[in-house]
Amino acid sequence: xxxxxxxxxxxxxxxxxxxxxxxxHRMVFVAGxxxxxxxxxxxxxxxxxxxxxxxxxxxxxxxxxxGIAMTAAWxxxxxxxxxxxxxxxxxxxxxxxxxPATNGRQQDFLLSVDVLRVKFGASSASGEWRPFVMAGxxxxxxxxxxxxxxxxxxxxxxxxxxxxxxxxxxxxxxxxFAPMVTIGAGLDFFSNGPLGATALLVAHFHxxxxxxxPDAWIEFALGVxxxx
Numbered sequence: 001x002x003x004x005x006x007x008x009x010x011x012x013x014x015x016x017x018x019x020x021x022x023x024x025h026r027m028v029f030v031a032g033x034x035x036x037x038x039x040x041x042x043x044x045x046x047x048x049x050x051x052x053x054x055x056x057x058x059x060x061x062x063x064x065x066x067g068i069a070m071t072a073a074w075x076x077x078x079x080x081x082x083x084x085x086x087x088x089x090x091x092x093x094x095x096x097x098x099x100p101a102t103n104g105r106q107q108d109f110l111l112s113v114d115v116l117r118v119k120f121g122a123s124s125a126s127g128e129w130r131p132f133v134m135a136g137x138x139x140x141x142x143x144x145x146x147x148x149x150x151x152x153x154x155x156x157x158x159x160x161x162x163x164x165x166x167x168x169x170x171x172x173x174x175x176x177f178a179p180m181v182t183i184g185a186g187l188d189f190f191s192n193g194p195l196g197a198t199a200l201l202v203a204h205f206h207x208x209x210x211x212x213x214p215d216a217w218i219e220f221a222l223g224v225x226x227x228x
Contacts, residue, residue: 051227061221
């Protein structure tokens with residue numbers, strides 16, 4: 001038992017100089033740790049490298065009605081808030097390789113341009129997900145080839161009553177500009193960096209146009225978003 005007490009006393013005497021030195025310089029030691037912690041905090045705050053200024057995205061998808069066509073699209077988001085919940089920017093889509101459509105509405109080419117889109121989003125707590133709704137406006141340009149529809153029936157009234165006449169209806173080639181309004185929704189996902197994935201579903205509307213140009217059509221696309 002005496003040996004254990006002597007051992008403890010020896011250890012205390014050995015540690016006394018270090019304890020005394022720590023107590024003398026305690027304030028300097030604590031101040032040093034505080035400065036080091038304050039230096040780490042900005043690094044943690046800026047560890048989120050997701051874009052806060054602007055992004056642009058490239059999409060590939062489909063356009064629905066009339067028929068189905070392949071769509072490529074591009075848009076820009078200029079963020080008005082650092083959490084990316086409000087943004088402005090243009091959007092463009094091009095649809096080609098359209099499938100056959102009824103009533104002479106088959107399209108060779110469709111350009112849809114939103115001169116300005118407004119996106120209202122909600123940022124997740126982690127900052128990774130950004131669901132949003134959007135609205136925009138601009139114009140469209142469509143190119144349609146000459147088309148024919150066979151066996152079109154028309155009722156003709158005559159002195160002997162109504163007679164059904166069938167024939168071939170022709171539609172001339174058409175190039176047409178028209179004003180356009182767009183609404184839609186989407187989802188952005190950002191990893192901890194400048195790249196992200198995005199999905200977009202939009203509906204375009206024509207306030208006016210020809211009978212061959214639909215009043216509304218839908219585009220769905222997936223893409224990659226590049227940020228600043």
